[in-house]
Amino acid sequence: MDKIEDIIKGDCEATKQLKKLVSMVSLSPSTVLLRGETGCGKDVVARAIHYSSKRKGQLVNVNCAAIPSELLESELFGHEKGAFTGADSQRQGRFELSDFGTLFLDEIGDMPMTLQAKLLRAIETKKIQRVGGKKEINLDLRLVCATHQNIEQKIEEGSFRADLFYRINVFPIEIPTLAERNDDIPILVEHMIEELKSYGAQIPKFDNSALRALKEYIWPGNVRELKNVIERASILFPNKLIDSQNIKDNLIRISLPQDEEEKEELWNLTSDLVKLNKNDTQETADHILPHPSHYKKWFEYMDKIDLRRYLSEVEITLIESALEKNKGSVTKASECLKINRTTLIEKMKKLSIQKVTEN
Ligand SMILES: Nc1ncnc2c1ncn2[C@@H]1O[C@H](COP(=O)(O)OP(=O)(O)OP(=O)(O)O)[C@@H](O)[C@H]1O
Numbered sequence: 144m145d146k147i148e149d150i151i152k153g154d155c156e157a158t159k160q161l162k163k164l165v166s167m168v169s170l171s172p173s174t175v176l177l178r179g180e181t182g183c184g185k186d187v188v189a190r191a192i193h194y195s196s197k198r199k200g201q202l203v204n205v206n207c208a209a210i211p212s213e214l215l216e217s218e219l220f221g222h223e224k225g226a227f228t229g230a231d232s233q234r235q236g237r238f239e240l241s242d243f244g245t246l247f248l249d250e251i252g253d254m255p256m257t258l259q260a261k262l263l264r265a266i267e268t269k270k271i272q273r274v275g276g277k278k279e280i281n282l283d284l285r286l287v288c289a290t291h292q293n294i295e296q297k298i299e300e301g302s303f304r305a306d307l308f309y310r311i312n313v314f315p316i317e318i319p320t321l322a323e324r325n326d327d328i329p330i331l332v333e334h335m336i337e338e339l340k341s342y343g344a345q346i347p348k349f350d351n352s353a354l355r356a357l358k359e360y361i362w363p364g365n366v367r368e369l370k371n372v373i374e375r376a377s378i379l380f381p382n383k384l385i386d387s388q389n390i391k392d393n394l395i396r397i398s399l400p401q402d403e404e405e406k407e408e409l410w411n412l413t414s415d416l417v418k419l420n421k422n423d424t425q426e427t428a429d430h431i432l433p434h435p436s437h438y439k440k441w442f443e444y445m446d447k448i449d450l451r452r453y454l455s456e457v458e459i460t461l462i463e464s465a466l467e468k469n470k471g472s473v474t475k476a477s478e479c480l481k482i483n484r485t486t487l488i489e490k491m492k493k494l495s496i497q498k499v500t501e502n
């Protein structure tokens with residue numbers, strides 16, 4: 144479990160569950176299928192599985208989406224000398240290199256149809272043949288696969304073999320999104336800061352409002368996006384104190400400034416914002432909405448949702464906060480919401496939203 148703790152950071156309920164599953168499966172030879180959004184830690188979990196498995200061989204990664212399909216076969220299975228033009232010598236493939244270790248097939252959803260039958264056979268028999276070779280090579284194989292795609296849909300569309308799916312879907316692990324484990328954010332930030340420190344970066348400090356803002360954000364790019372934000376913070380705010388406004392205006396929304404001068408300018412700008420912010424008691428009134436994909440799992444946990452009521456509540460919240468942000472100006476609020484002014488007025492009437500006095 145020590146190795147797992149070292150590799151997978153975080154201790155919220157969802158992360159504890161994840162680590163438990165990893166510790167349960169890592170000692171078995173079973174094939175694992177890691178599923179989860181981009182940047183949520185599929186590579187991290189694959190490493191945790193391998194390094195806590197006691198397998199003596201190495202962890203070998205293959206990103207099926209990154210290798211051109213015509214090269215993938217020889218990359219996976221190796222080739223004999225003369226197997227094809229350019230095959231000047233015999234070469235071991237990644238299957239062989241992972242013997243007694245772990246083969247991590249990343250983005251398995253992108254495996255070309257033409258290779259899927261051969262892959263299925265290798266998994267079933269734990270034997271492979273190099274391209275252009277006749278000899279069967281026995282392997283002590285442990286497979287971890289990952290995908291961010293909906294493989295079931297690919298099966299329906301005919302671009303993924305159902306029999307291969309059942310072979311790899313032995314022990315599926317769904318990795319939570321960062322929004323689902325946002326209580327881990329302070330620990331993750333601390334870990335990322337320590338890492339940056341070890342590279343000699345002048346690191347910033349995050350005040351409580353900054354940590355709260357990080358927890359409220361929806362993180363479509365998950366932990367990778369958080370890592371980018373922290374790295375950006377160390378460049379833009381070295382040795383400075385970062386608050387929620389800096390997070391929202393300079394670290395999540397605004398792209399990196401181009402040069403030193405711009406950096407200074409940005410800092411001056413945000414220093415003013417810090418002052419403004421101190422007098423602003425409305426600071427906590429922001430409304431952060433969940434990512435639409437987070438509703439996907441709704442009915443696994445809940446029985447009902449009053450769709451019409453919920454959607455109109457979302458609409459009311461967004462309209463009210465747009466009006467508030469624009470000090471009651473309907474014209475400006477309608478621009479923020481990307482709807483016509485007249486549409487906004489109609490909606491306000493329909494939803495009984497009070498007009499705030501413009502000032
Ligand atoms: N639990 C975690 N603890 C520490 N670091 C993490 C954790 N999860 C993710 N990371 C970091 O976040 C970044 C993205 O993680 P990773 O590459 O594993 O995501 P992924 O799911 O494989 O993404 P993709 O779908 O793009 O391949 C990496 O830098 C990784 O170190």
Ligand SMILES: [Mg+2]
Binds near residue numbers: 185186
């Ligand atoms: Mg990955």
